[in-house]
Amino acid sequence: KISVNNGHLIDSNGQNIRLLGVDASGTEDACILNKGISWMKLASSPNISQNAIDDDSYAKALTTWHANAVRVPLNEDCWLGVNVGGINPAYWGTPYQNAIKGWVTALNNNGMYVILDLHWAAPGTYPANQQWPMANADHSPTFWTQVARSFKTFKAVAYDPFNEPFMGGIAPTNSDWRCWLNGCNTTFTSTINGVPNTSVTYKTAGMQSLVTAIRSGGGGTQPIILGGLNWAGDPCGTKNSGGNGGSCSEIGNLPNDPQNQLAISFHTYNWTACTTTTCWDTVAQASKTAKLPLITGEVGERDCLASFVNNYMNWADSNDVSYLAWSWEVNFNTSCTPNGGGNLQLLQSYNGTPSPIPQEASAIKNHLIQVNP
Numbered sequence: 001k002i003s004v005n006n007g008h009l010i011d012s013n014g015q016n017i018r019l020l021g022v023d024a025s026g027t028e029d030a031c032i033l034n035k036g037i038s039w040m041k042l043a044s045s046p047n048i049s050q051n052a053i054d055d056d057s058y059a060k061a062l063t064t065w066h067a068n069a070v071r072v073p074l075n076e077d078c079w080l081g082v083n084v085g086g087i088n089p090a091y092w093g094t095p096y097q098n099a100i101k102g103w104v105t106a107l108n109n110n111g112m113y114v115i116l117d118l119h120w121a122a123p124g125t126y127p128a129n130q131q132w133p134m135a136n137a138d139h140s141p142t143f144w145t146q147v148a149r150s151f152k153t154f155k156a157v158a159y160d161p162f163n164e165p166f167m168g169g170i171a172p173t174n175s176d177w178r179c180w181l182n183g184c185n186t187t188f189t190s191t192i193n194g195v196p197n198t199s200v201t202y203k204t205a206g207m208q209s210l211v212t213a214i215r216s217g218g219g220g221t222q223p224i225i226l227g228g229l230n231w232a233g234d235p236c237g238t239k240n241s242g243g244n245g246g247s248c249s250e251i252g253n254l255p256n257d258p259q260n261q262l263a264i265s266f267h268t269y270n271w272t273a274c275t276t277t278t279c280w281d282t283v284a285q286a287s288k289t290a291k292l293p294l295i296t297g298e299v300g301e302r303d304c305l306a307s308f309v310n311n312y313m314n315w316a317d318s319n320d321v322s323y324l325a326w327s328w329e330v331n332f333n334t335s336c337t338p339n340g341g342g343n344l345q346l347l348q349s350y351n352g353t354p355s356p357i358p359q360e361a362s363a364i365k366n367h368l369i370q371v372n373p
Helices: 055-063 076-080 094-109 140-150 174-182 207-218 277-289 307-318 359-371
Strands: 003-005 008-010 020-023 069-075 113-120 157-160 185-192 195-203 224-227 262-269 294-300 322-326
Touching: 020 359, 055 094, 069 076, 069 094, 069 322, 076 094, 076 113, 076 140, 094 113, 113 140, 113 294, 140 157, 140 207, 174 207, 207 224, 224 294, 262 277, 277 294, 277 307, 294 307, 307 322, 307 359
Parallel strands: 020 069, 020 322, 069 113, 113 157, 157 224, 224 262, 262 294, 294 322
Antiparallel strands: 003 008, 185 195
């Protein structure tokens, strides 16, 4: 069991715990790309289709890194079975839901907590095949009602309502934060349905509606971990347009949770908005004052080195902060190119062997073994 108590995460014995592990990416994108339910496959090819996860063997591989937590990213369309025209029926709807339940069960049975994250979502009839600025009113509350109902008896699970909100981009305004909380109409411009520079205006689902959907669906008490604006990279709004007025933006805009089980999600990479000890201290102090656990849902480094992740993990260890590294995925590169996105893939194989390409892979594994023996 995991719950929030007086600003800390605690287990079923009331002992303080931290979530230390990785993000097991693949369940957010493989299905909508018609490749399978996940990329996880004990094989050398990156293009193997599959319709199930070999749950127990992959979970056991995670234990070789001494992870006690895994973040599982989800796809809204694949769960709900919407906007899936042309996709193999084995990859969405009930098969997808059952595969996720089996994967979470295997992780729990191997001693790991699980964070369920709505990673890819999209409004209307647009496919959820990329990041949008915020969850949508069309599908996301229904998604969370169903997910919470499906996992209401899973006591070692927490919920992450939306991966990386980014209304306002790198300089959100106060109105963007109000939208984050209450929902609004926002416009997203990107390559959509293969057409570059397409703009779509849609109604977002604010965090309050997502928290309400989780509680009304599951009626449970699992923690809800909230990622703020600037891609969850600046919870206190230190890079807000016009400043944050001397207060922490996310904490000033928190939704109401009748179970009082909220936590702050923070993503930090060596190129994102909050990368200094001073900024981390600001977030940690604000979370501590508000009695909200701070959980680093994603941390990573793409410069081929490990200095950033080592500095962050050491800082987090000293400040009672949880962290999960992105991502538990096979790296098929033959060399490390500075600032390449593939550098964030930590594995040589899904048996748990760290990739030799980015230095951070072995650094993260060794650090987890050290702090969670």
